[in-house]
Amino acid sequence: MEETPRTPVITIGLNAGQATFDYAMAELKNLVEANHMTVVEEVQQALSRPQPGTYFGTGKVEELATIVADDGVDTVVVNDELTPSQIRNLEKVTKARIIDRTGLILEIFANRAQSREAKLQVQLAKLQYQLPRLHTSASQRLDQQTGSGGGGGFTNRGSGESQTEISRRTLQRAITHVNHELKEINQAAATQRQQRERNQLPSVALVGYTNAGKSTLMNALVREFGKSDEKQVFVKNMLFATLDTSVRQLTFPDQKKLLLSDTVGFVSQLPTQLVKAFRSTLAEAANADLLVQVVDYADPNKEAMMATTEQTLHDIGVTDVPMVTVFNKADLTEATYPSRAGDQLILSAQDPASIALLVQTLKEKVFHNYVTADFLIPFADGDVVAYLNDHANVLSTGYEATGTALKVELQDTDFNRFKQYVVTP
Ligand SMILES: Nc1nc2c(ncn2[C@@H]2O[C@H](COP(=O)(O)OP(=O)(O)OP(=O)(O)O)[C@@H](O)[C@H]2O)c(=O)[nH]1
Ligand SMILES: [Mg+2]
Numbered sequence: 001m002e003e004t005p006r007t008p009v010i011t012i013g014l015n016a017g018q019a020t021f022d023y024a025m026a027e028l029k030n031l032v033e034a035n036h037m038t039v040v041e042e043v044q045q046a047l048s049r050p051q052p053g054t055y056f057g058t059g060k061v062e063e064l065a066t067i068v069a070d071d072g073v074d075t076v077v078v079n080d081e082l083t084p085s086q087i088r089n090l091e092k093v094t095k096a097r098i099i100d101r102t103g104l105i106l107e108i109f110a111n112r113a114q115s116r117e118a119k120l121q122v123q124l125a126k127l128q129y130q131l132p133r134l135h136t137s138a139s140q141r142l143d144q145q146t147g148s149g150g151g152g153g154f155t156n157r158g159s160g161e162s163q164t165e166i167s168r169r170t171l172q173r174a175i176t177h178v179n180h181e182l183k184e185i186n187q188a189a190a191t192q193r194q195q196r197e198r199n200q201l202p203s204v205a206l207v208g209y210t211n212a213g214k215s216t217l218m219n220a221l222v223r224e225f226g227k228s229d230e231k232q233v234f235v236k237n238m239l240f241a242t243l244d245t246s247v248r249q250l251t252f253p254d255q256k257k258l259l260l261s262d263t264v265g266f267v268s269q270l271p272t273q274l275v276k277a278f279r280s281t282l283a284e285a286a287n288a289d290l291l292v293q294v295v296d297y298a299d300p301n302k303e304a305m306m307a308t309t310e311q312t313l314h315d316i317g318v319t320d321v322p323m324v325t326v327f328n329k330a331d332l333t334e335a336t337y338p339s340r341a342g343d344q345l346i347l348s349a350q351d352p353a354s355i356a357l358l359v360q361t362l363k364e365k366v367f368h369n370y371v372t373a374d375f376l377i378p379f380a381d382g383d384v385v386a387y388l389n390d391h392a393n394v395l396s397t398g399y400e401a402t403g404t405a406l407k408v409e410l411q412d413t414d415f416n417r418f419k420q421y422v423v424t425p
Contacts, residue, residue: 006038010068010096012056013079015046020268023304027268028079028101034239035108040071054089055082065094077104081271084133097137102129102271108240109274110146117185118243121281122146124178125273131171186280193287200413201249202366203259205288205321207313209305210239210265212294213328216349217358218248218262224355225250233262240265245284252359254393254409256367261288268308275315286318290365292358297327297335297346324361330354369412375421378403384418 011028015021021044029039045060054061055078068076075097076090082100090098099107106126113119126146130139206214215235222230226248233246245263261284275282285291293309295302306325313319324345330337331348338347338354345361347354372395377384385404388394392410399405405423415422 004036006033006036007075008040008071008073009037009075009077009099010041010043010064010071010073011039011077011079012043012045012064014050014055015044016048017046020304023301024079024268026301028077028104030239031101031104031108031267032077035104035111037075037077039077040073041067043067050080050082050086052083053085054093055080055086056090061090061093064090068094068096075099077101081269084136087133087136091137097141099141101269102273103142105267105271105274106142107145109243110142112240112243115244117182117189117281120178120182120185121277122243122274124175124182125271125277127171127175127178128273128277129271131168131175134167134171182277182280189280189283193283200411201257201259202289203247203261203284203287204290204292204362204366205261205263205285206292206294207263207285208265208294208309209296210267211237211241212265212296212305213349214265214294215242215262217292217294217326217328217355218246218260220349220355221250221260221359222248225252225359227251239267243281245281247284252363255391256363256370256393258362258366261285266309266312268304268311270312270315275312279316282316282318285313285321286316288321290362291318291321291323292362293323293325295325295327296329298329298332302327322365324365326358370409371412371415372407372409373415374423374425375406375408375418376400376403376423377406377418377421381421384421388414388418 009032011025011032013021013025013028025042025044032039043064045056047057051057056064064076073096076094076099078098078100080100081102082098087098087100106122106129109122110126113122126142130142133139206218208214215233219232219235222232230248234241242262243264245261247259247261249257250260251257263284264278264281293306295306299305324343327344327346328349330346331350335346338345338351338357340357340361345357347357375388385406388406388408388410392408392414395407395409397404397406
């Protein structure tokens with residue numbers, strides 16, 4: 001379904017000899033395509049650090065200008081975040097619009113955001129990116145591509161203030177406003193989280209590089225173990241299909257329950273403005289009892305992607321949560337699957353045996369506060385029997401003269417609650 005032709009662009013990057021350079025450029029190409037553009041040429045310069053004024057060195061900038069003219073493109077995408085003056089200078093020489101990596105990712109996020117919270121988070125990141133870049137084409141383009149300006153028109157009230165001062169104040173006011181709205185939403189989310197914590201269900205968060213298959217795994221688990229009224233989450237073969245956190249309850253046949261969350265995927269050099277704006281969305285991962293890092297096992301850059309994920313988790317302050325690594329999409333590789341070695345699994349989200357192995361692993365990691373005991377519950381306390389049937393794993397039921405005899409595997413908190421009924425068999 002190709003509606004409009006893709007905008008042709010040239011990508012440029014500085015090769016400082018870093019091992020990850022090729023990967024970064026390949027990733028940039030994917031980001032460009034995710035933004036409905038297409039790369040016609042890639043230009044790189046071997047340089048240890050960017051030139052403060054023009055990013056590339058002077059000669060290389062001239063060369064770029066010629067390439068832009070020859071290719072007949074009007075947009076250049078840069079593999080790094082640029083300063084406002086670098087953007088201006090590059091535009092002057094090349095006569096092309098310059099989009100830096102941060103601006104590109106912001107555009108993609110803005111176009112993907114669906115919920116009010118995601119929209120506000122992207123808006124906040126965008127305003128913070130624009131503030132130091134007032135009146136640059138980068139800022140104006142972001143407005144054109146993402147709708148809505150900095151919040152309100154820039155009317156000069158004749159007070160003698162410069163246009164820039166007014167614009168800056170307008171942006172700052174918009175930032176305050178968006179922050180305020182987000183705070184309200186966050187409070188509601190925090191309350192929900194507290195309520196869930198009170199339910200004492202363990203929580204597992206799917207994390208990882210964008211397009212690794214997190215949402216697909218979530219759906220496979222929800223289809224089998226979710227409540228019947230719980231919705232499937234959105235899956236698509238594109239970068240950043242998911243921008244909102246979804247939480248679903250899973251109930252296994254033995255009545256063990258956990259909360260599973262799916263969240264926004266990562267990419268290298270995720271702009272700090274976005275990481276900050278999405279902090280509350282990512283809080284689900286920070287508060288989890290277990291992280292499941294999902295990796296696209298078929299991707300040749302999977303190691304760099306894992307490093308990116310670990311770096312991003314570190315950046316958002318998630319450091320002490322135990323982690324299981326799932327090498328997904330094994331069906332696209334030669335590997336034998338499903339298989340498990342310690343905390344690493346090789347599987348395919350499309351394969352039932354793989355889902356079974358994942359469930360077994362999750363259960364082993366998460367449900368360690370369970371005990372097995374025998375109970376004799378007087379017939380008068382039938383509600384206790386009903387509770388245990390709903391909330392615990394009843395291994396056997398028998399009837400004696402004085403009441404119901406149950407052998408039950410249950411959470412230690414429930415065990416303590418019903419201690420008075422425990423008998424030694
Ligand atoms: N062949 C194969 N394809 C898979 C597998 N798991 C997921 N996919 C496909 O990979 C693409 C991305 O899947 P998603 O589940 O949306 O990925 P995600 O990690 O949630 O991505 P973001 O939300 O963008 O971070 C989709 O086209 C899926 O159908 C798998 O095990 N095998
Ligand atoms: Mg997803």
